[in-house]
Amino acid sequence: EHRYEPREIEPRWQRVWEDEQTWHVDNAALDEAGVDPVYVLEMLPYPSGEPHVGHLKNYAIGDAVAHFRRRRGDTVLHPMGFDSFGLPAENNAIKTGQHPREATEASIASFQRQFRDWGVSIDWSREIASHRPEYYRWTQWIFLKLFEHGLVERRSAAVNWDPVEETVLANEQVIDGRGERSGALVEIRQLEQWFLRITDYAQRLLDDLDTIEWPEHVKTMQRNWIGRSQGAQVVFHNDELDADYEVFTTRPDTLFGATFFVMAPEHPDVLRLAEGTEQEQAVREYVNRSLAGDRSERGAADKQKTGVFLGRHVVNPVNGDRLPMYVADYVLMDYGTGAIMAVPGHDQRDFDFAQAYDLPVKRVIAGPADPAGESLEEAADGGPLSDDAAAGGSPSPDDDALPYVGDGPLVNSHPDFDGTHNREALASISDWLATEGKGQASINFRLRDWLVSRQRYWGCPIPIVHCDRCGVVPVPEDQLPVVLPDVEDYKPKGKSPLAAAEEWVATSCPTCGGPARRETDTLDTFVDSSWYFLRYTDAGNDGAAWDPAVTNRWLPVDQYIGGVEHAILHLLYARFFCKALSDIGVLDVNEPFQNLFTQGMITKDGAKMSKSKGNTVAPREIVERFGADSARTYVLFLGPPDQDADWSDEGVEGVNRFLSRLWRFAAEAAEAGGAVVAQDGTVSGAPGATAPVDPQGDDLELLRKAHWAIDKVTQDLDGRFAFNTAVAAVMELTNAISARRNAVVQDGGNPDAGAAAATAGDATGWAAIRFATATAVSLLQPFAPHLAADAYQRLTGLRIWEQPWPVAEQRFLERDEFELVVQVQGKVRDRLTVPVSASREQLEELALASDKVRAHVDGKTVVKVIVVPGKLVNVVVR
Numbered sequence: 057e058h059r060y061e062p063r064e065i066e067p068r069w070q071r072v073w074e075d076e077q078t079w080h081v082d083n084a085a086l087d088e089a090g091v092d093p094v095y096v097l098e099m100l101p102y103p104s105g106e107p108h109v110g111h112l113k114n115y116a117i118g119d120a121v122a123h124f125r126r127r128r129g130d131t132v133l134h135p136m137g138f139d140s141f142g143l144p145a146e147n148n149a150i151k152t153g154q155h156p157r158e159a160t161e162a163s164i165a166s167f168q169r170q171f172r173d174w175g176v177s178i179d180w181s182r183e184i185a186s187h188r189p190e191y192y193r194w195t196q197w198i199f200l201k202l203f204e205h206g207l208v209e210r211r212s213a214a215v216n217w218d219p220v221e222e223t224v225l226a227n228e229q230v231i232d233g234r235g236e237r238s239g240a241l242v243e244i245r246q247l248e249q250w251f252l253r254i255t256d257y258a259q260r261l262l263d264d265l266d267t268i269e270w271p272e273h274v275k276t277m278q279r280n281w282i283g284r285s286q287g288a289q290v291v292f293h294n295d296e297l298d299a300d301y302e303v304f305t306t307r308p309d310t311l312f313g314a315t316f317f318v319m320a321p322e323h324p325d326v327l328r329l330a331e332g333t334e335q336e337q338a339v340r341e342y343v344n345r346s347l348a349g350d351r352s353e354r355g356a357a358d359k360q361k362t363g364v365f366l367g368r369h370v371v372n373p374v375n376g377d378r379l380p381m382y383v384a385d386y387v388l389m390d391y392g393t394g395a396i397m398a399v400p401g402h403d404q405r406d407f408d409f410a411q412a413y414d415l416p417v418k419r420v421i422a423g424p425a426d427p428a429g430e431s432l433e434e435a436a437d438g439g440p441l442s443d444d445a446a447a448g449g450s451p452s453p454d455d456d457a458l459p460y461v462g463d464g465p466l467v468n469s470h471p472d473f474d475g476t477h478n479r480e481a482l483a484s485i486s487d488w489l490a491t492e493g494k495g496q497a498s499i500n501f502r503l504r505d506w507l508v509s510r511q512r513y514w515g516c517p518i519p520i521v522h523c524d525r526c527g528v529v530p531v532p533e534d535q536l537p538v539v540l541p542d543v544e545d546y547k548p549k550g551k552s553p554l555a556a557a558e559e560w561v562a563t564s565c566p567t568c569g570g571p572a573r574r575e576t577d578t579l580d581t582f583v584d585s586s587w588y589f590l591r592y593t594d595a596g597n598d599g600a601a602w603d604p605a606v607t608n609r610w611l612p613v614d615q616y617i618g619g620v621e622h623a624i625l626h627l628l629y630a631r632f633f634c635k636a637l638s639d640i641g642v643l644d645v646n647e648p649f650q651n652l653f654t655q656g657m658i659t660k661d662g663a664k665m666s667k668s669k670g671n672t673v674a675p676r677e678i679v680e681r682f683g684a685d686s687a688r689t690y691v692l693f694l695g696p697p698d699q700d701a702d703w704s705d706e707g708v709e710g711v712n713r714f715l716s717r718l719w720r721f722a723a724e725a726a727e728a729g730g731a732v733v734a735q736d737g738t739v740s741g742a743p744g745a746t747a748p749v750d751p752q753g754d755d756l757e758l759l760r761k762a763h764w765a766i767d768k769v770t771q772d773l774d775g776r777f778a779f780n781t782a783v784a785a786v787m788e789l790t791n792a793i794s795a796r797r798n799a800v801v802q803d804g805g806n807p808d809a810g811a812a813a814a815t816a817g818d819a820t821g822w823a824a825i826r827f828a829t830a831t832a833v834s835l836l837q838p839f840a841p842h843l844a845a846d847a848y849q850r851l852t853g854l855r856i857w858e859q860p861w862p863v864a865e866q867r868f869l870e871r872d873e874f875e876l877v878v879q880v881q882g883k884v885r886d887r888l889t890v891p892v893s894a895s896r897e898q899l900e901e902l903a904l905a906s907d908k909v910r911a912h913v914d915g916k917t918v919v920k921v922i923v924v925p926g927k928l929v930n931v932v933v934r
């Protein structure tokens with residue numbers, strides 16, 4: 057009697073793979089003829105505590121892809137590493153005093169152990185961890201390269217200050233005005249900060265999305281983040297200060313409808329403008345209030361509009377109108393020019409502001425309900441009409457109410473433009489502005505430069521020295537790495553804890569040799585993870601970050617797999633790095649990730665798993681109870697892997713039962729064929745699993761089922777990520793094996809008696825079972841590699857991972873008969889085995905000849921017979 061014992065099977069095979077370094081791939085393999093280098097990569101984990109089920113799913117997906125591609129003949133790179141700088145280890149250090157390195161290394165050890173227990177096929181010789189000097193030395197080198205090529209800038213900037221984390225946050229890390237991790241309201245501070253000029257690449261980052269195979273929703277998120285807007289920059293003149301103020305507008309066609317002008321509270325000229333006017337005090341108060349306030353709602357469409365008159369006016373360049381100037385917080389300083397022309401007739405936010413402050417609203421584009429070409433004017437809330445407005449427009453129906461944000465012909469503008477469709481006017485007004493020197497076409501991006509300074513300890517030191525005489529001086533390459541020193545106190549006190557490491561800070565200037573101080577900010581950890589996939593390709597290289605000859609061969613990553621939470625930042629930064637480093641000439645990789653798969657979350661009772669909710673499932677416990685193969689197969693069987701799915705303990709048990717059955721059938725069939733399995737698992741006299749030569753009847757059916765499964769699983773795995781239906785197909789095949797096996801055993805083909813006792817018919821039966829079973833375990837190998845290795849060896853004496861992926865034989869897929877479903881009035885009454893070649897008429901005849909059908913038809917009139925070839929016949933009677 058056979059028992060499936062994953063606790064015995066799994067470590068045994070893991071030892072084989074480890075001893076033989078089965079998953080190791082040497083770069084020398086790239087030089088072999090006919091090699092197709094394939095790079096399969098899952099996002100590297102952040103090592104904190106132990107892995108959770110999300111990790112299990114991520115690596116189960118990646119491993120299935122890696123195994124499948126290897127067995128299809130590709131040379132596969134499948135590495136692993138750790139994103140090991142960052143806040144949790146540091147916050148833990150602040151609480152416990154334990155060095156972040158210790159907590160991080162302990163967590164890495166736990167991740168490594170579990171990845172091994174899961175049997176993930178990783179080339180560990182390429183492991184990296186971003187906190188180790190042999191890695192961050194090259195992170196610093198990249199920073200210096202970017203510095204050398206003008207892509208690093210130090211600027212004083214209004215930054216997001218997280219008062220709880222006591223560090224600067226990138227815009228991307230501020231969610232609804234609060235720190236992403238701390239949840240604290242973010243404050244604005246002016247600080248000297250390091251920036252990477254990702255905005256130089258905005259257009260290419262946008263355009264090249266068209267060259268990669270990513271989920272459409274991820275591309276959309278990136279496009280929105282980059283946020284390209286095409287429009288014009290228009291100059292408005294202020295007479296009192298004799299100053300020009302530019303605005304960015306996407307709608308120069310509405311210029312004639314501008315009725316006021318608005319500046320952001322942070323605009324450097326706001327106070328200067330108000331100075332000496334009656335409004336000075338009110339403006340001062342408003343600006344102070346907005347700078348101190350919660351910034352999260354700034355610019356939100358539904359927020360109550362507030363602002364204050366500046367006591368000044370600007371002149372509209374197209375018609376000489378004097379527009380009152382306002383300061384209002386719905387205008388943001390970090391977009392466009394920080395000032396806008398307000399067109400309340402056609403913009404909702406301007407309209408809301410105009411209503412709140414009783415400002416004129418002027419219509420300059422006619423809607424569908426307006427008699428085209430006629431001058432129309434509508435006042436919001438009885439606000440004053442603009443001077444040149446024709447009074448008395450007819451009341452417009454609702455869909456034409458102001459603000460009107462649609463298209464249409466221009467009205468109330470200028471004789472040269474009135475009647476012209478606004479989309480045309482957009483271009484001609486832009487041209488006119490340019491010839492008059494009052495503006496020019498302009499493109500704006502929402503994307504901001506990447507702020508990489510962090511006032512924290514546990515990060516990569518920025519390789520810069522500050523000298524009183526020479527200013528900012530990069531650390532020479534041959535002095536890298538700048539090693540992160542040990543400190544006593546990790547608590548940030550408004551500046552980096554590194555500032556307290558005085559001996560480390562005090563250094564000499566590489567240029568003049570005079571006394572100098574090291575930069576004490578560390579790099580955003582997103583910098584570390586923007587290039588790790590390059591390092592994997594040449595991880596052992598201690599003379600360079602990588603050898604382009606090697607790295608350019610492996611890249612781009614053929615299949616990248618990770619959570620959708622990284623859809624914007626990580627992916628955008630990594631894309632930027634590859635483009636910049638390629639421009640610099642140290643790489644030739646335009647896009648790092650050719651194909652991207654974003655996995656869904658595993659939830660519990662519909663909710664996200666979290667420690668605070670106490671609803672987590674620890675992979676370690678699942679693996680201890682059921683084995684890694686059950687855990688891995690289950691998370692892939694759970695549903696389409698790009699979707700969220702609920703964890704269920706019964707589900708894992710069900711998968712475990714399925715694996716037990718399959719393994720037992722394999723062990724039994726092997727033994728019936730004469731295989732002898734020793735105590736240590738070695739197999740002698742394996743029977744082999746070649747299919748019987750001329751199978752008949754049930755044996756033929758079983759072979760057909762096996763080839764059907766090969767065909768189905770291959771299609772499901774070939775770029776479709778349909779793991780759940782692939783597993784279901786193997787389950788179906790296992791059911792067919794079970795049925796055939798029961799019949800053979802009942803016929804007297806006693807499996808325990810060995811091959812000799814079996815009759816000739818039984819021998820064919822067992823051969824068919826062995827073929828089907830070997831096929832089932834072979835197809836399951838990407839999911840359950842241990843079980844597959846063990847069962848396949850018993851059946852064939854061979855190593856499954858060295859076997860090519862099975863190919864379905866066409867002659868078993870083609871059938872000469874099929875099962876015809878016969879219905880009367882839509883109810884199934886019979887199932888007939890009929891020739892595939894039967895015509896419609898023949899199918900109808902066969903159906904009507906069935907006794908079971910006749911029983912429901914006799915005595916009635918057949919009014920219609922519906923035939924669906926290859927499937928069913930439905931008889932309609934009256």
Ligand code: ANZ
Pocket residue numbers: 284285304305306307310355386387388389390391392393394395396397398399402403500
């Ligand atoms: C006049 C106008 C008329 C506008 C109209 C829109 C509609 P996107 O598409 O997102 O690029 N704007 C410009 N800079 C701004 C800032 N710093 N803060 C707040 N709003 C700003 O948006 C561009 C439009 O947003 C610009 O075009 C400007 O308003 C506003 F019927 O100008 B528009």
Ligand code: ZN
Pocket residue numbers: 523524525526527565566567568569570572
């Ligand atoms: Zn100097």
